[in-house]
Amino acid sequence: MTGVGMSPGSDWLARCSSSPEAVRRAWASEELAAIPAGHWAVVEANLMCSVDAMHALRRAGGNGPVLADSEAGLAWWLTPVDAVEYVVGTSQGLTVQPPAWKLLCPPVEYGYGGRCWMEKPDGTGKLTAPAALVAEFRSSSTTRAARQGRLPGR
Template sequence: MTGAKTAVEWLASVAPDPEACRWEWERSPLGVTLLPAGRAWDVLILPGDLGCPTLDVLTRILDQPGPVLADFGDNRVGFLVPPGTAARWLGTGIRTAGPGTWIVVPYPGRSARGVRWLVPPDGSGTLTDPALLELAMHEAAAGPARKRDLGG
């Protein structure tokens, strides 16, 4: 459980009161907390039909991408990226969470209502590189077209 504890410390560090956040989060029956984006990370939120294939591409080229969240229907997939990314990101259909926004975050290593980790944080602060994420998105988006062109 050391990895989960480290991840909890890393995530809770962005809360206005990290100690109170950890205390409530560890005891909450819902297993989720609201955390502010824009301090240690921003979030790029992709539609599930692009986000899931993008994560597949990333896991083929990286040993460990940054943390990735999804709702239980996989309708939306959120990639934790460096702070400042949300303010600079331009992309149709891509939502961003940066300074002034809060996101629902499940406790690492536990299932929660409505949201789960596809790639849980390891506590090291590893985030997905936005340029690499963009390339993976292009690859994922081209995948279905490439299959059609090849008769797949």
């Protein structure tokens, strides 16, 4: 059952939890809801690097949901569960959270607690392809280093 005034994206997030009603209650109380990874993997990254990567991935039509925390300077990308195969060992500043890790998130409609959705879940289950994410972080890293007059690894 979709919550009153709840978007398809928020409804999808709630249904990714083992207790959708608990998620809806948390949001109704303006609390962040703890939704465990499992339906998807969570890839953590620096917020500003994520903003750069989002623009390029959006042009290519490759963005899935991305949650930002302005206070912590972090972003969390929702990707298919096989993300670890693509991310581990890349040294691009990306970390795959363990499968039982809980993403503390607001509903799609609005943010609070310093968190908001930079790319909102749309309810379809669309996720960011981890290979594209790694490639874009690699490209963005090289571009940033070139602007600063240095190359990565030097």
